[in-house]
Amino acid sequence: MNSMHVFTASLTGLFFASFLLALADRFISKKYANNIKGFLCDRSSCDYCGKTIPFYYNIPLAGYIISLGHCRSCKNRISLRYPLSEVYGLILSLFSLYRFGFNIQALVFFSTVAVCSTVVYADIKTMEIPDSLLCVLIVAGILFSLNGGFTKDSWLGFASAGGAFALFLVVFPGSFGTGDLKFAALLGFFTGFQFVLVMLETALITGSIFGALYAVTSGRGLRIKIPFAPFIAIGYITAILYGADILILYHNAFAP
Ligand SMILES: [Zn+2]
Numbered sequence: 001m002n003s004m005h006v007f008t009a010s011l012t013g014l015f016f017a018s019f020l021l022a023l024a025d026r027f028i029s030k031k032y033a034n035n036i037k038g039f040l041c042d043r044s045s046c047d048y049c050g051k052t053i054p055f056y057y058n059i060p061l062a063g064y065i066i067s068l069g070h071c072r073s074c075k076n077r078i079s080l081r082y083p084l085s086e087v088y089g090l091i092l093s094l095f096s097l098y099r100f101g102f103n104i105q106a107l108v109f110f111s112t113v114a115v116c117s118t119v120v121y122a123d124i125k126t127m128e129i130p131d132s133l134l135c136v137l138i139v140a141g142i143l144f145s146l147n148g149g150f151t152k153d154s155w156l157g158f159a160s161a162g163g164a165f166a167l168f169l170v171v172f173p174g175s176f177g178t179g180d181l182k183f184a185a186l187l188g189f190f191t192g193f194q195f196v197l198v199m200l201e202t203a204l205i206t207g208s209i210f211g212a213l214y215a216v217t218s219g220r221g222l223r224i225k226i227p228f229a230p231f232i233a234i235g236y237i238t239a240i241l242y243g244a245d246i247l248i249l250y251h252n253a254f255a256p
Pocket of ligand 1: 046047048049050051071072073074075076
């Protein structure tokens with residue numbers, strides 16, 4: 001790892017995070033519901049006065065710093081979600097570099113987790129998983145195939161994660177959304193068949209614990225609906241980072 005690697009990873013992290021947040025915000029915004037051209041072509045604008053933001057204020061982090069956190073036209077405070085998501089992207093890209101090295105594997109991990117984080121953001125805000133965000137996983141899929149992905153194991157991972165959620169939906173109608181099914185199936189592609197079990201199990205355990213705690217502390221009982229994408233994302237990250245260790249633990253526990 002040298003300074004050039006750190007520099008490249010940092011820029012990738014900052015710009016990709018900024019792009020994904022803009023994409024998620026546009027998907028969530030009602031303004032773009034039937035306006036594909038605007039969705040793709042509109043320049044970024046202030047949340048308050050709607051004035052177009054000059055490109056140099058759109059540079060991740062630097063734009064926030066030179067504008068001192070305020071819109072140049074209406075002087076309103078710029079939402080902290082912009083610099084925070086950019087810092088998050090930066091940390092995630094440096095972690096990927098540290099964990100996997102300067103290679104395609106790091107880029108696949110970074111891009112899938114960045115998209116997962118955006119899906120989580122959208123799911124928490126709207127209780128929906130936008131297809132447009134799932135489409136960004138195709139970028140990660142292309143990188144993955146360059147790195148020798150697209151094997152039988154990947155397809156089995158895709159089919160088993162999707163199949164498991166389809167089964168949940170049949171047995172417990174309304175428990176999850178079809179967005180959860182698509183999200184889990186696509187991630188199953190990246191974990192491969194072996195680690196799908198780790199991903200689903202981690203998602204169900206963390207989701208159930210959180211759901212039970214939330215039901216008790218909010219006093220609203222079990223009828224409350226919680227977004228499930230955060231737990232699928234936790235499951236995915238656990239499977240990729242610790243899947244092999246967890247499977248060895250299982251093996252030692254259940255095999256003589
Ligand atoms: Zn403004």
